[in-house]
Amino acid sequence: MTYSPDRPLKIGTRGSPLALAQAHEVRARLMAAHDMPEDAFAITVIQTTGDAVQDRPLSEIGGKGLFTKEIEAALLDRRIDIAVHSTKDVANVLPEGLALTTFLPREDVRDSFISRKHGSLADLPEGAVVGCSSIRRRAQMAEKRPDLQFVEFRGNVQTRLAKLDAGLAEATLLACAGLVRLGTPDLMNPIEVDEMLPAVAQGAISLEQRADEDLDGLLAPLNDDDTALCVRAERAFLAELDGSCRTPIGGLARLVDSAVELRGEILKPDGSTVHRDRWTAGAAEAVEMAAEAGRELKRRAGPGFLD
Numbered sequence: 573m574t575y576s577p578d579r580p581l582k583i584g585t586r587g588s589p590l591a592l593a594q595a596h597e598v599r600a601r602l603m604a605a606h607d608m609p610e611d612a613f614a615i616t617v618i619q620t621t622g623d624a625v626q627d628r629p630l631s632e633i634g635g636k637g638l639f640t641k642e643i644e645a646a647l648l649d650r651r652i653d654i655a656v657h658s659t660k661d662v663a664n665v666l667p668e669g670l671a672l673t674t675f676l677p678r679e680d681v682r683d684s685f686i687s688r689k690h691g692s693l694a695d696l697p698e699g700a701v702v703g704c705s706s707i708r709r710r711a712q713m714a715e716k717r718p719d720l721q722f723v724e725f726r727g728n729v730q731t732r733l734a735k736l737d738a739g740l741a742e743a744t745l746l747a748c749a750g751l752v753r754l755g756t757p758d759l760m761n762p763i764e765v766d767e768m769l770p771a772v773a774q775g776a777i778s779l780e781q782r783a784d785e786d787l788d789g790l791l792a793p794l795n796d797d798d799t800a801l802c803v804r805a806e807r808a809f810l811a812e813l814d815g816s817c818r819t820p821i822g823g824l825a826r827l828v829d830s831a832v833e834l835r836g837e838i839l840k841p842d843g844s845t846v847h848r849d850r851w852t853a854g855a856a857e858a859v860e861m862a863a864e865a866g867r868e869l870k871r872r873a874g875p876g877f878l879d
């Protein structure tokens with residue numbers, strides 16, 4: 573299959589400002605890698621349940637897959653040819669016939685503390701209200717600051733800042749990667765990963781395609797091998813623990829010299845219990861190590877912890 577202005581490659585994406593920025597980045601990289609004109613690529617916006625439902629926590633309306641289901645259906649229907657994802661929103665088990673093939677170089681993996689008045693989590697006054705819909709971030713904050721109160725906080729960066737200004741919360745957390753890609757890096761106030769382990773695959777854009785279509789020639793130049801290895805290991809870790817988004821889980825793999833170092837944790841939603849550890853293996857064993865790490869944390873947590 574060849575793509576040209578006469579038959580453009582259809583790039584599917586959600587319509588949120590962050591998703592659009594990511595789709596445009598993918599198109600720009602494809603154009604540069606192949607010296608092709610902009611109109612050889614068509615960006616197709618697909619509405620997803622996660623975008624449509626703004627008034628309820630994601631964990632309540634079904635967790636993982638809410639931002640990707642409709643896009644994956646469009647891939648299978650051939651309405652689009654590739655899908656651009658924030659990999660942390662991609663369910664662990666893909667629909668039959670689809671494959672996650674390409675990982676862009678990873679952006680900053682950290683979470684950012686966002687507040688108009690306070691400099692860090694530790695600076696928040698006793699009993700402060702934090703706007704946060706992520707069960708991972710809530711549990712991690714509660715572990716350090718059991719006094720904090722949480723309110724649901726969804727929407728894009730601008731919406732959330734407006735909510736802070738309206739006094740609905742004193743602080744919120746957002747992924748650094750999103751802030752960078754939206755062109756608002758000045759808002760960044762990173763929390764180091766030692767203090768707060770990011771979500772599996774945070775900061776990593778990936779491309780999904782039909783498994784039976786060979787797009788290697790087109791997509792391989794966009795792939796970053798180190799990111800692909802680390803994110804595949806993190807997803808193998810997550811696969812052993814949970815696919816539902818209802819358990820607070822953090823995971824981050826990084827290359828240290830030429831070995832893969834994985835840090836992982838599972839928490840009770842109120843932060844009262846945490847199981848966390850670190851594992852290291854050579855690149856060839858990284859994915860199997862990560863799966864074993866997931867099984868180990870599950871054993872340590874005992875039956876019932878993940879329910």
Ligand SMILES: NCc1[nH]cc(CCC(=O)O)c1CC(=O)O
Pocket residue numbers: 658659660661745746747748749750773774775776777
């Ligand atoms: N769940 C929404 C989502 N999915 C990916 C990102 C950030 C970008 C990334 O991690 O690649 C965000 C926003 C956020 O967590 O602040």
